[in-house]
Amino acid sequence: MEKLTKKQLLLLASLIFGMFFGAGNLIFPAHLGQLAGEHWLSAGIGFLISATLIPLSALIALSQTRSQGIFDIAKPVAGWYGILFLILCHLALGPMFATPRTAALGYQFSFESLVPKRYDQLGLFLFSAAFFGLAYYFSTRETNLLKIIGKLLNPAFLIILFAIFAIAFIHPFGTLQHIPADQAYGHGSTIKGFLEGYNTMDALAALAFGVTIIRTIRLLGIKKEKAIASQTIKAGSLSMLLTAGIYLGIIALGAMSLAKFPLSDNGGIALTQIIRYYFGQPGMIVMGGLTILAVFTTAMGLIASFAQDFSAHFSILSYKGWLRLTTLLSFLTANFGLDAIIAWTMPFLMLLYPLAMALIIPGLFAPLFKHDRVIYRLSTAFAALPAIFDAIGALPIQTTLTKNLTAGYHQIIPFATQGLGWMIPTTIGLGLAIVLHLFRKHSALETVAE
Known part of the structure; x- marks a missing residue:
């Protein structure tokens, strides 16, 4: 090698x-x-x-x-x-x-x-x-x-x-x-x-x-x-x-x-x-x-x-x-200037980090599920909405609308107030994707057996 x-x-x-x-x-x-x-x-x-x-x-x-x-x-x-x-x-x-x-x-x-x-x-x-x-x-x-x-x-x-x-x-x-x-x-x-x-x-x-x-x-x-x-x-x-x-x-x-x-x-x-x-x-x-x-x-x-x-x-x-x-x-x-750069960095990070995690976690175990696209798609779909809300909440300029949106999000989603609202939805999406992958795999095996 x-x-x-x-x-x-x-x-x-x-x-x-x-x-x-x-x-x-x-x-x-x-x-x-x-x-x-x-x-x-x-x-x-x-x-x-x-x-x-x-x-x-x-x-x-x-x-x-x-x-x-x-x-x-x-x-x-x-x-x-x-x-x-x-x-x-x-x-x-x-x-x-x-x-x-x-x-x-x-x-x-x-x-x-x-x-x-x-x-x-x-x-x-x-x-x-x-x-x-x-x-x-x-x-x-x-x-x-x-x-x-x-x-x-x-x-x-x-x-x-x-x-x-x-x-x-x-x-x-x-x-x-x-x-x-x-x-x-x-x-x-x-x-x-x-x-x-x-x-x-x-x-x-x-x-x-x-x-x-x-x-x-x-x-x-x-x-x-x-x-x-x-x-x-x-x-x-x-x-x-x-x-x-x-x-x-x-x-x-x-x-x-x-x-x-x-x-x-x-x-x-x-x-x-x-x-x-x-x-x-x-x-x-x-x-x-x-x-x-x-x-x-x-x-x-x-x-x-x-x-x-x-x-x-x-x-x-x-x-x-x-x-x-x-x-x-x-x-x-x-x-x-540094202050302006840092002020607008956090909203982008709060948007992109959950989306990145929705790719990284499936990527770690990709050989186990034969790189099935459904794993990436569902984990990303479930991470996207919390990521958008986290980004809105981190904006340096807040309006009544953005405050109301994030307030509702923080009340509904666990860990959202800590900036980790993506964790539970992404885990759910990943779990559903794995179940769907296994179901399709089992159905395919049954079809071959018949």
Whole structure:
């Protein structure tokens, strides 16, 4: 059987980690740790489920279904749905939210403090222009991704991060017991941690990055579909194991920091305070370097996967043509500012995550039901309505109509108030689909016997 060498496997795992782990993956767990306080571990478990286990499940589902990317895993619902889901996911991960967020975060935690407030917009414009210009340049050749992210940028990022961990845990702020938690985390901290993991967008990113990971494995000489699936699972597991360890470390740091600092408005402030405490003012250079490395590798992965998927399904433009378009649009969106980007991200996530789960869960067990389309169709149909209501409820602008709609939805559907209204309907849809599949299978066997 074809397989990667140990060195190649580690490089691929490094590439996957580098594409997934952006600045949001630094700041969200830091803020979660502060909010959760003494409940940091239970909140952290919830965060790990949505931010590492589900993305890994998505990679496994892609492998189990032999899918090349988003379109292939959604296609069993219907061809038009596969195209629609591909477009929506890549818009959210691409020029609308995730990719612009990389530049906005990179600027906020590196150069923003050095630029006078009146020139803030100009500073963001110049930074994002240089940022996306370099991301485009290094992504024009697909072979560059493994070399630049896997061999260079990601190892540099990990060295800086582990140096911070080493110093922080040798000289901790305090213990992890009896730390006051935010009132909202006094009960149900695991669910709140789970929902906080949505913000990383990694479950969607896993579906989008599938095309990049599979193409990279092919470039390394693996051609057989079964071998590609096996190597994807191995490298993905290594990457997510590393990610989970880092998340728990950052969450613990965030919780311990409450011994020295008050609850911050966001994880970026919390992380900045932690690094400044241990490294002084020079630590801001460390923070800037850490953030830029994190966001740059993710930006490269996002624009490359966008261009790879769109060039495969919409031949009106080549890979480089789509790469130019998503890079330009991401640059324009980044200049609306981080607050505006984040405000409109959550509604899209609340819509797309349930739809993604309705594909990922059946995909994990696809060989057991012979890839029967009815499984995907019913699970997606039952997930769609709660997803739409969750998206409406997360809109930053609410009207009387939207409030009334979501109020009724919250009263009727279990867990809807926690943002998990999709779970029960999707489970019911999946159960009905399995029953229907087994019934049709049994009927077919009886027909053959007669």
